[in-house]
Amino acid sequence: MESTKSPSLDTLKDIRNMMERSSRFISLSGWSGVSAGICALIGAFLAHKQFAFLKEGTIDLRLGLGELKTRLVLLAFCVFVAALVSATFFTWLRSRRERVSMWGAATKRLFWSITVPMLAGGVLAARLIYLDTVGLLAPVCLLFYGLALVNGSKYTLGEIRYLGYALIILGAINCWMPGYGLYFWALGFGVLHIVYGIWMWRKYEANQGK
Numbered sequence: 001m002e003s004t005k006s007p008s009l010d011t012l013k014d015i016r017n018m019m020e021r022s023s024r025f026i027s028l029s030g031w032s033g034v035s036a037g038i039c040a041l042i043g044a045f046l047a048h049k050q051f052a053f054l055k056e057g058t059i060d061l062r063l064g065l066g067e068l069k070t071r072l073v074l075l076a077f078c079v080f081v082a083a084l085v086s087a088t089f090f091t092w093l094r095s096r097r098e099r100v101s102m103w104g105a106a107t108k109r110l111f112w113s114i115t116v117p118m119l120a121g122g123v124l125a126a127r128l129i130y131l132d133t134v135g136l137l138a139p140v141c142l143l144f145y146g147l148a149l150v151n152g153s154k155y156t157l158g159e160i161r162y163l164g165y166a167l168i169i170l171g172a173i174n175c176w177m178p179g180y181g182l183y184f185w186a187l188g189f190g191v192l193h194i195v196y197g198i199w200m201w202r203k204y205e206a207n208q209g210k
Contacts, residue, residue: 028200029094030199030200030202033200035087035089036087037189037190037195037197039079041186043075043079044182047072047075047182073129110155114148121143137181139172142174142184143175146164146165146166148164149167166192167188167192170184
């Protein structure tokens with residue numbers, strides 16, 4: 001009886017895996033989260049140094065705020081690009097190892113479900129920078145990025161929504177503590193990404209190939 005039942009169960013599992021792969025992009029690598037978190041922590045450290053330079057007078061106080069804003073925007077852009085490139089690289093490695101397409105229909109759905117909230121947040125963040133309302137910049141980034149992850153979780157590993165919920169909570173708290181934006185940024189985009197990445201790696205990748 002077991003010999004006839006086992007192949008049927010294996011077939012059902014294969015069908016389920018095929019259906020899941022067709023509807024969800026499940027090759028996200030845990031190392032993508034770790035690398036993005038490390039980039040965010042490096043960026044937060046460099047931003048903290050820029051504020052220190054302003055206090056010490058290394059940056060001309062007459063032009064200090066404008067120069068500091070320009071440096072921080074450039075730094076944020078570089079951190080975003082570095083995090084995106086590193087995350088894409090590790091995800092590509094996992095997709096190649098598992099012999100699945102990295103840019104399929106599920107990936108496109110995931111891309112747009114994440115991109116739309118992030119673009120909306122980017123527009124609001126740009127307006128805040130223009131108005132010099134930088135105290136709300138970090139919470140806005142955390143809130144909209146968290147919303148993007150929750151929105152995209154239906155097209156990828158469901159656990160990513162927990163990271164999104166955590167970022168939304170941090171962003172909401174940071175709205176009432178605007179003077180600590182850099183610390184919330186480091187905690188949300190840095191520490192939580194690293195913790196999430198290690199968790200996902202241990203759950204889905206650590207035992208592969210053994």
